[in-house]
Amino acid sequence: MSRLVVASIGPASSVQDGGRYGAQRYGLTVSGAMDRLSLAAANTLVGNEPFAAAVEIGPFGASFTARDGAVRLAISGAPRNADVAGSPVAMDSSVTLKDGQTLTLGFARGGAFTYLAIEGAIKGEKVFGSLAVNARAGLGSPYPRPLQAGDEFTVDAASGAEELRIELPKPATGPIRVLLGPQDDEFDDANKALFLDSEWKISATSDRMGYRLEGPAIKHLHGHNIVSDGTVNGSIQVPGNGAPIALMMDRGTSGGYPKIATVITADIGRLAQTSAGTAFRFKAVSMAEAQDEARKFAQAIRSLPDRLRSSDIVALNIEALSDANVAGYAVSAVDAGTWQVTAEP
Amino acid sequence: MAATLPPPRLLPSGDSAVTVEFSRTIDDDANQRVLALDKALTAAPIDGITETVPTYRSLLVHYDPGKIGFDALGEKILPIATRPLPPVTKARRWRIPVAYGGEHGIDLEDVAKTLGTTPDDIVIRHSGGDYKVAMIGFTPGWSYLSGLDKFLHLSRRQSPRLLTPAGTISIGGVQAGIQCLAAPSGWHLLGRTPVRTYQLHRDPTFLTEPGDRVTFYAIDHKTFEDMDRAAEAGEIVAEQVDA
Numbered sequence: 001m002s003r004l005v006v007a008s009i010g011p012a013s014s015v016q017d018g019g020r021y022g023a024q025r026y027g028l029t030v031s032g033a034m035d036r037l038s039l040a041a042a043n044t045l046v047g048n049e050p051f052a053a054a055v056e057i058g059p060f061g062a063s064f065t066a067r068d069g070a071v072r073l074a075i076s077g078a079p080r081n082a083d084v085a086g087s088p089v090a091m092d093s094s095v096t097l098k099d100g101q102t103l104t105l106g107f108a109r110g111g112a113f114t115y116l117a118i119e120g121a122i123k124g125e126k127v128f129g130s131l132a133v134n135a136r137a138g139l140g141s142p143y144p145r146p147l148q149a150g151d152e153f154t155v156d157a158a159s160g161a162e163e164l165r166i167e168l169p170k171p172a173t174g175p176i177r178v179l180l181g182p183q184d185d186e187f188d189d190a191n192k193a194l195f196l197d198s199e200w201k202i203s204a205t206s207d208r209m210g211y212r213l214e215g216p217a218i219k220h221l222h223g224h225n226i227v228s229d230g231t232v233n234g235s236i237q238v239p240g241n242g243a244p245i246a247l248m249m250d251r252g253t254s255g256g257y258p259k260i261a262t263v264i265t266a267d268i269g270r271l272a273q274t275s276a277g278t279a280f281r282f283k284a285v286s287m288a289e290a291q292d293e294a295r296k297f298a299q300a301i302r303s304l305p306d307r308l309r310s311s312d313i314v315a316l317n318i319e320a321l322s323d324a325n326v327a328g329y330a331v332s333a334v335d336a337g338t339w340q341v342t343a344e345p
Numbered sequence: 346m347a348a349t350l351p352p353p354r355l356l357p358s359g360d361s362a363v364t365v366e367f368s369r370t371i372d373d374d375a376n377q378r379v380l381a382l383d384k385a386l387t388a389a390p391i392d393g394i395t396e397t398v399p400t401y402r403s404l405l406v407h408y409d410p411g412k413i414g415f416d417a418l419g420e421k422i423l424p425i426a427t428r429p430l431p432p433v434t435k436a437r438r439w440r441i442p443v444a445y446g447g448e449h450g451i452d453l454e455d456v457a458k459t460l461g462t463t464p465d466d467i468v469i470r471h472s473g474g475d476y477k478v479a480m481i482g483f484t485p486g487w488s489y490l491s492g493l494d495k496f497l498h499l500s501r502r503q504s505p506r507l508l509t510p511a512g513t514i515s516i517g518g519v520q521a522g523i524q525c526l527a528a529p530s531g532w533h534l535l536g537r538t539p540v541r542t543y544q545l546h547r548d549p550t551f552l553t554e555p556g557d558r559v560t561f562y563a564i565d566h567k568t569f570e571d572m573d574r575a576a577e578a579g580e581i582v583a584e585q586v587d588a
Contacts, residue, residue, distance in 0.1 A: 021395065021396055021407075022396055023485075024396055024398045024405075024407075024482075025383075025396075025397065025398050025399060025481065025555075026481050026485060026486065026543070026550075026551045027481045027482045027483055027484050027485045027486055027487045027525075027543070028485045029484065029485070127545070136484060136526055136527065136528060137484065137485050137526060137543075137545075138545060139545070179357050179359055179360060180357075181356050181357045181358065182356035182357060182358045182364045182366075183356070209529075223500070224501070225500055225501055225517075225518040226369075227369070227370060227371050227400075227401045227402055227518070227519070227520070228400060228401065228480070228482065228483070228489055228520065229364060229366075229400040229401065229402070229403045229405065230358070230362075230364065230398040230400050230403070230405025230482065231358075231405075232358045232359050232361065232362045232405070232407070233359075234359055235358065235359070239503075239504070239505060239531065240501065240502075240503040240504065240531075241503055241504050252482065252483035252484055252487075252528070253398060253482045253483060253484075254398070254400055254480065254482030254483045254489070255483065256501065256517065256518065256520075256531070257531075259358070262357070262358055262359030262360075263359070264359060264360050265359065265360050265361055265410075287357055287360065287415050290359070290360035291360045291410040291414060291415065293360070294360045294361060294410045294411070295410060295411050298411050
């Protein structure tokens with residue numbers, strides 16, 4: 001066995017997996033990765049089950065050191081600079097740390113959560129079938145709380161398998177898709193239109209429990225008290241102050257504010273990876289479209305192993321290129337090491 | 346053959362869950378229908394359902410849209426949901442100690458002021474109630490109770506508090522609650538109980554079940570401290586009696 005030591009880590013970082021299902025009837029929060037596709041991609045790169053336990057790293061930097069042997073890792077999710085002993089590590093690829101080597105990750109350059117999967121997965125004591133951290137309920141293993149510097153995982157020694165990268169499906173762009181309901185009849189047409197037609201931003205006070213949305217105040221038809229009923233990942237509830245809250249993985253299993261809409265399964269990870277302050281919109285879709293997208297999303301996760309590629313070709317820093325292009329610069333992709341940035345006229 | 350009951354509303358909760366709603370308000374008959382449907386779906390599972398969550402007036406049914414679509418699921422649920430109710434079985438009753446007011450119930454005085462009465466009157470009315478656990482939700486062990494004195498019905502706070510203490514005994518709208526863990530809440534905090542409705546390494550992990558009866562009694566703050574220590578050590582400290 002090797003060890004992986006958390007040399008440094010920021011807040012909002014914890015062990016997460018596919019989540020803790022089956023006890024919502026007792027109020028047990030599901031938890032689990034905010035961006036399931038990225039969790040699955042990282043796990044697939046090191047040969048784990050897609051929803052095995054991995055480290056969910058919040059927006060700040062982090063570093064991890066191998067001890068007592070080599071450790072094979074993979075990263076996917078919010079793009080950031082990554083290196084081992086000065087050599088860059090591309091997103092969506094695996095890398096093996098030799099004993100004593102450190103993987104250093106910078107701040108997220110867009111998005112919030114990056115997943116660090118470990119070959120053989122994180123080991124611990126499952127509660128209700130999951131290692132996912134739910135700090136409020138004191139659940140999660142090996143640490144029932146966000147990670148801190150000095151924490152360590154006992155992990156499998158690296159297998160020596162060839163390093164891989166994964167070509168992920170092109171992420172959807174455009175509005176975050178929702179299904180109206182279950183309580184859209186608690187809002188009149190004007191307020192439903194206000195919800196669907198307005199630009200929203202995610203408040204900096206958001207967390208794994210809920211993303212608070214900044215925009216126009218949404219008014220209720222009959223007041224903001226309803227009889228508490230069940231919630232799901234992506235429920236958008238509107239409390240008395242009119243500022244909607246999208247409920248995320250650490251949500252309460254029930255809530256007493258009217259829920260105007262629900263983010264579709266395929267777009268929850270996209271919402272989770274929307275940075276605080278970035279403007280976005282919602283779009284209502286039909287049940288048929290939402291369920292079709294949910295099936296495609298599940299299929300995309302199942303077919304991740306088909307997207308693995310050998311990583312021994314030139315690794316371009318695609319994210320950095322893309323960021324620079326989005327920012328209005330044309331970038332030469334020819335030389336990944338010394339690429340040139342030229343301002344467009 | 347007995348007549349069927351009126352059909353519930355089937356409200357989409359996203360693409361992977363449906364809210365089977367029997368009533369818009371708190372209604373004991375609706376709650377019994379929720380619990381009966383929940384039992385029926387446990388006894389004879391429908392392929393594709395992954396989890397059910399009973400609440401006051403609706404059953405949230407989680408399902409896998411890869412296995413069954415919204416319409417097909419609704420067609421299977423409706424005949425079960427409209428069956429006549431089975432006879433009511435005997436419930437158990439929990440007597441729950443509460444330290445009211447002061448640091449443990451920071452909203453007690455404001456609630457009394459808003460309702461034009463004294464804190465003592467609020468305590469008498471709240472502890473005099475005969476409650477039923479209608480559902481458990483939000484956070485582990487948070488027991489939502491029906492049976493709150495109409496005089497105590499009070500709109501929730503405009504803006505929820507980001508953190509309220511473990512063991513909080515509170516009221517919100519027409520509901521009363523026993524909260525187990527520290528959590529955000531928009532309810533009015535009347536007191537705290539040392540009883541843990543959820544404790545991980547205790548048997549049972551979850552104390553209350555939907556359908557249980559509950560009464561409260563007042564304890565002083567010193568008794569709270571003693572019982573809290575005992576509860577922390579794994580004692581149940583709530584008294585169970587036959588309803």
